[in-house]
Amino acid sequence: MKNTAAALAALLLMFCLSACGAGAGPASSSLPDSSTVDEPLKLETLRLELTRREGLSADMLMYAVQALPQALKTALANHGVEADMVEVTVGASPASTAQALEEGGIDLAILPGKAFVEAGGSAVPLLTALERNGLPDSTDPARWADGPSDGDDTPSGGLRYLILAGPSEYGRQLANRTASDTPLTWDELDRAAWFLAPNETSMTGLWLADHYEGNTLSDLSKVSVGTSSSESGHDLLRTLATGDADVVVIPADVRPELTSFWQEELQRPGGIFDETTVIGVTEKCYTTILAARPGDECLNGDAFRSALAAAMEELSRVQGDVTGALGGVFSAPVSSDDLNGMRRLVTLGG
Numbered sequence: 001m002k003n004t005a006a007a008l009a010a011l012l013l014m015f016c017l018s019a020c021g022a023g024a025g026p027a028s029s030s031l032p033d034s035s036t037v038d039e040p041l042k043l044e045t046l047r048l049e050l051t052r053r054e055g056l057s058a059d060m061l062m063y064a065v066q067a068l069p070q071a072l073k074t075a076l077a078n079h080g081v082e083a084d085m086v087e088v089t090v091g092a093s094p095a096s097t098a099q100a101l102e103e104g105g106i107d108l109a110i111l112p113g114k115a116f117v118e119a120g121g122s123a124v125p126l127l128t129a130l131e132r133n134g135l136p137d138s139t140d141p142a143r144w145a146d147g148p149s150d151g152d153d154t155p156s157g158g159l160r161y162l163i164l165a166g167p168s169e170y171g172r173q174l175a176n177r178t179a180s181d182t183p184l185t186w187d188e189l190d191r192a193a194w195f196l197a198p199n200e201t202s203m204t205g206l207w208l209a210d211h212y213e214g215n216t217l218s219d220l221s222k223v224s225v226g227t228s229s230s231e232s233g234h235d236l237l238r239t240l241a242t243g244d245a246d247v248v249v250i251p252a253d254v255r256p257e258l259t260s261f262w263q264e265e266l267q268r269p270g271g272i273f274d275e276t277t278v279i280g281v282t283e284k285c286y287t288t289i290l291a292a293r294p295g296d297e298c299l300n301g302d303a304f305r306s307a308l309a310a311a312m313e314e315l316s317r318v319q320g321d322v323t324g325a326l327g328g329v330f331s332a333p334v335s336s337d338d339l340n341g342m343r344r345l346v347t348l349g350g
Contacts, residue, residue, distance in 0.1 A: 041303060043083040048072070048108040049101070051094045051115075053327060061090060064325035071319050075311035081304065095119065104293050110326055113286035117342045122294040125336055126305045127312065128157035128286050129328025135160075135252055141178060144278040147256050157332030158284030160252040161203050165192075166240035167268070167275045171247065175277035184279060186212045194223040195236060195245035201225060203282040204249050206345045211280070216348070233258055240276065241266045247279070283341025290330045305333060 050064065069086040076083055089106070091097030094115035101109045102121040109123075116125065136143040137156055144162060165174040170192060177184055189212070196204060196217075205216040217223050224245070226235065233254035239245045241262070255272060262272035269275075290308070292299040309331040315322060316329040323329060 040077075040080050040082045041298065041307065043081065043298075045085045045087065046072075046076075046083045046108065047087045047089070047106045048110070049089045049091050049097050049106045050110055050326070051091050051097050051112065053112065056325060056327075060321075060325050064088065064322050065090060067319070068322050068325075071315060071322055072311065075314045075318075076307060078314060079307040079310040081307045081311070098123070101291060101293050104295070107293055107296075107299060108290060110288055110290050110330070113289050113339070113342060114346070116289045116291060117339055117346055123291045124294055124300045125289050125291045125334045125339060126300075127290040127309055127330040128332050128334040129288050129330055130313075130332045131157055131159055131253065135256075139281045139283065141278040141281055144252070144281060145273070147259075147273055157334055158286045158338065160284050161200055161207075161249050161282040162252050162255065162278050163204065163207065163280035163282070164240065164248050164250060164255075164276045165279050166243070166246060166248065167270075168193075168240075168243040168246045171240070171243075171277075174246065174279055178277060178279045186215060189247075190219075190221050192222065192246040193244070194220060194247045194249075195226070195239045196223070196249045197226045197236065198228070200249045200251075202345055203285050203341075206341065206348060207280055207282045209348055210283075210344070234261060237262060237272075237276075238266060241268055252281075283344075284338065286334065286339065286342060288327045288330075289334065289339075309333065 048068070050061065052061065065088050068088045072088075073083050073086040076086075091100065091109070094112055097106070097109050098111055098115060098119035098121065100106045101111075101123045102119070108126075111119075113128070116123070135156070138144075139160075165171040165178070174184060174188065174192060177188070189208075194217075201217055205218075208216050208219075233250050236248045236250050237258055240248045255276070259272050262268050262275070263270075290312075292304075294300070298304055312323070312326075312330040316331075
């Protein structure tokens with residue numbers, strides 16, 4: 001009798017462990033015990049919602065809605081997550097998708113980073129699109145003196161912007177001050193001629209506000225902003241090389257890609273890493289976030305995050321057209337703390 005009771009108790013314990021998250025919302029999920037990590041994580045239904053974005057055609061979005069459920073289900077199964085059903089929908093707006101995620105009407109959502117931060121709430125950021133590897137993950141300008149390192153393969157998401165002093169006479173003065181570990185004053189920055197693309201102003205303004213008592217780009221005397229958000233790194237560096245600007249702001253991944261352009265097309269005497277100096281590095285900007293609804297221990301856990309990242313990476317290899325509709329390869333982990341810079345940006349109205 002005692003043996004029977006013990007067996008029943010053990011079965012009950014196993015059932016409770018396998019019912020993680022069941023009945024807590026639209027997805028019933030289970031997270032295997034750490035001692036049985038080889039067992040798959042089981043989901044009854046996984047509901048993912050996409051949002052419309054600029055440059056994404058209706059046909060591509062419709063194709064993703066049709067093809068992604070089976071493709072994602074297969075990829076997840078290959079990495080230890082068994083979902084009986086995967087559903088993919090398209091939200092009416094980022095705000096409505098964020099609300100549905102917060103309220104538990106959907107399990108996962110891919111949202112613009114700014115929309116996710118503005119929504120607030122307690123949804124859990126899991127992954128973001130993978131950016132270039134080999135770049136320093138630091139706001140210290142000294143770390144950016146050299147080119148990218150091939151040895152750094154750590155998946156990294158988010159994009160920093162580099163504030164570059166160029167080869168003009170005043171640009172070199174700023175560079176020399178930075179090289180001597182002397183913090184630049186507001187007056188020194190104010191005397192420089194700045195040039196930025198429209199999509200680079202927000203994070204630059206945040207960097208200025210963080211370092212110079214709340215002052216932003218609008219407080220600088222000589223700032224030129226390009227007319228198009230597609231202003232290329234070529235345009236920005238050309239302005240720097242000609243001396244029409246002392247300082248430009250470029251995405252961190254642009255400078256290594258334009259080393260040949262700098263010397264060959266712009267006919268500069270030195271290399272781009274010799275003639276341009278990083279005098280400031282912004283916080284990371286996260287273009288897109290893949291987030292989970294709050295309150296589900298399984299969907300919010302590291303096991304599911306890792307499996308989802310691996311599945312997304314697999315999708316990019318075997319079905320890249322679907323990945324394009326998602327907005328990137330969502331294989332870089334992101335935490336709530338990583339988004340603090342963007343939250344401060346929202347308070348600045350950026």
